[in-house]
Amino acid sequence: MLDYKELEKQGLAHGFSHVAPLDCSTIELMSEVRAMCEKNTCHRYGKCWSCPPGCGSLEECQKIIDAYQHGIIVQTVGELEDELDGETMMETEALHKEHFLSLEKELRKQYPKMRPISAGSCVKCKVCTYPDAPCRFPDEAFSSMEAYGMLVTQVCKANHMEYYYGPCTIAYTSCFLLE
Ligand code: SF4
Numbered sequence: 800m801l802d803y804k805e806l807e808k809q810g811l812a813h814g815f816s817h818v819a820p821l822d823c824s825t826i827e828l829m830s831e832v833r834a835m836c837e838k839n840t841c842h843r844y845g846k847c848w849s850c851p852p853g854c855g856s857l858e859e860c861q862k863i864i865d866a867y868q869h870g871i872i873v874q875t876v877g878e879l880e881d882e883l884d885g886e887t888m889m890e891t892e893a894l895h896k897e898h899f900l901s902l903e904k905e906l907r908k909q910y911p912k913m914r915p916i917s918a919g920s921c922v923k924c925k926v927c928t929y930p931d932a933p934c935r936f937p938d939e940a941f942s943s944m945e946a947y948g949m950l951v952t953q954v955c956k957a958n959h960m961e962y963y964y965g966p967c968t969i970a971y972t973s974c975f976l977l978e
Pocket of ligand 1: 923939
């Protein structure tokens with residue numbers, strides 16, 4: 800069983816605003832989320848092994864998730880000056896990525912087989928090898944929650960974690976499937 804108190808301490812020390820236990824069996828993968836990826840508003844669809852279609856079908860993603868029981872959800876929350884404060888949104892996103900990569904490094908030593916799932920596409924390599932050559936780091940590459948077909952609000956609600964922290968706030972969410 801995971802030591803959630805210790806994991807929360809670790810997550811907060813790496814800069815996250817909130818850390819909560821994740822029961823992996825509560826995760827629902829939705830074809831509607833995949834359909835949003837296909838619209839390619841983030842311009843990553845078909846550009847990386849960690850994004851659809853390179854990250855596998857929903858059935859393949861489900862099999863990966865089914866291999867885990869316990870994990871954590873991590874969030875970085877930013878305070879905006881107003882609802883159009885794009886600069887703070889981008890800063891918060893960059894901070895969340897930083898927190899994610901540094902915690903990933905530490906957790907990897909404790910849970911070598913863990914599966915990190917981020918708030919964005921894999922950034923391990925400057926240029927992804929997709930689709931010309933296999934992924935350079937198949938055990939360390941990470942997909943986004945959306946790429947797996949997860950709706951962040953569903954995963955948060957099912958695990959008793961807030962997603963919305965009030966007007967003029969922005970929350971970025973990722974998770975680590977640990978064991
Ligand atoms: S580790 Fe490199 S090659 Fe693999 S998905 Fe990430 S960016 Fe692409």
